Amino acid sequence: MTDENRVIGNNGKLPWRLPSDLARFKENTQQTGVMIMGHNTYASILERNNKPLQGRKHIVLTRNKFLSSQYASVTFARSVEKALMEVTLSGGRAFVIGGGEIYRIFLQLPEVKRLYITTVYAPELSGDAYFPDIDMRYWKLIFGSTICQWDTKDEYETSHEMYLHLAQ
Ligand SMILES: NC(=O)c1ccc[n+]([C@@H]2O[C@H](COP(=O)([O-])OP(=O)(O)OC[C@H]3O[C@@H](n4cnc5c(N)ncnc54)[C@H](OP(=O)(O)O)[C@@H]3O)[C@@H](O)[C@H]2O)c1
Numbered sequence: 001m002t003d004e005n006r007v008i009g010n011n012g013k014l015p016w017r018l019p020s021d022l023a024r025f026k027e028n029t030q031q032t033g034v035m036i037m038g039h040n041t042y043a044s045i046l047e048r049n050n051k052p053l054q055g056r057k058h059i060v061l062t063r064n065k066f067l068s069s070q071y072a073s074v075t076f077a078r079s080v081e082k083a084l085m086e087v088t089l090s091g092g093r094a095f096v097i098g099g100g101e102i103y104r105i106f107l108q109l110p111e112v113k114r115l116y117i118t119t120v121y122a123p124e125l126s127g128d129a130y131f132p133d134i135d136m137r138y139w140k141l142i143f144g145s146t147i148c149q150w151d152t153k154d155e156y157e158t159s160h161e162m163y164l165h166l167a168q
Contacts, residue, residue: 001118001158007127009099012044015125020150021118021158025097028116029056034094036061036083038102040129042074059086059094061102080105100129107134115139115163121147122156139163 001021002008009015029035033055037045039062045053051071052058058074061083067076077083087094095116096106106112143162150158 001120002131003120003122003125003127005124005127006131006133007125007129008103008131009044009129010125010127012040012047014044015127016120016122017153017155018118018120018151018158019153021154023151024118024160026053029053029095029097032093032095033057034059034087034090036077036087036094036096036102036106038062038099039064041097041099041102044099057090059083059090080109084109084111098129100131104132107132110167113165115161115165117161117163119147119159119161120156121158136163138166140166 001014001016001018003015007015034057035053036059039060042058042060045058052073056073058071060074060076061078061080062076063078064076065078069076075086077086096102096112107115140163141161142164143160145160147157147159149156
């Protein structure tokens with residue numbers, strides 16, 4: 001989820017309330033069952049839900065060697081290579097769910113083949129986490145929705161796009 005200025009987060013939280021997109025996120029990630037995320041994003045999930053997201057494995061990147069998880073569904077990976085190894089051990093497919101630092105790293109890897117983007121049409125929002133500025137010439141648009149308020153409780157209109165990497 002990103003706004004038109006690539007803002008994705010502020011103060012460790014999402015800067016909008018979009019139930020329709022959270023439902024879409026849940027459906028997509030439950031299908032794959034495995035998610036890669038940065039430590040800050042994991043912290044924001046715990047803050048919001050008090051526990052990890054149900055039914056999905058969380059591979060959390062951190063350089064902190066002293067962390068250990070109290071949850072069977074959460075594995076800490078100390079490097080990108082170890083995170084990718086965990087994905088292989090977990091069936092070979094995963095969603096990279098952010099945040100900014102993690103998107104920046106993973107969007108440069110050949111393993112990343114699809115992009116699911118929600119664009120949020122919000123007036124200028126303050127943010128401290130951003131989606132990277134990627135070269136869209138290497139991505140082919142496969143699906144693009146209309147711009148719409150998909151749920152009456154959504155704070156803003158959104159559109160959804162799916163891209164495939166052209167090298168795949
Ligand atoms: N709009 C969206 O779709 C979306 C999605 C996800 C998150 N968000 C938002 O984005 C913000 C969080 O993003 P962020 O950029 O601050 O943090 P982040 O990407 O979630 O996590 C960064 C952390 O990951 C670890 N890390 C990074 N590179 C690593 C590497 N190469 N090896 C091992 N560990 C590594 C480090 O953890 P340690 O410091 O523990 O070493 C680093 O501090 C929040 O506001 C969140 O709500 C938005």
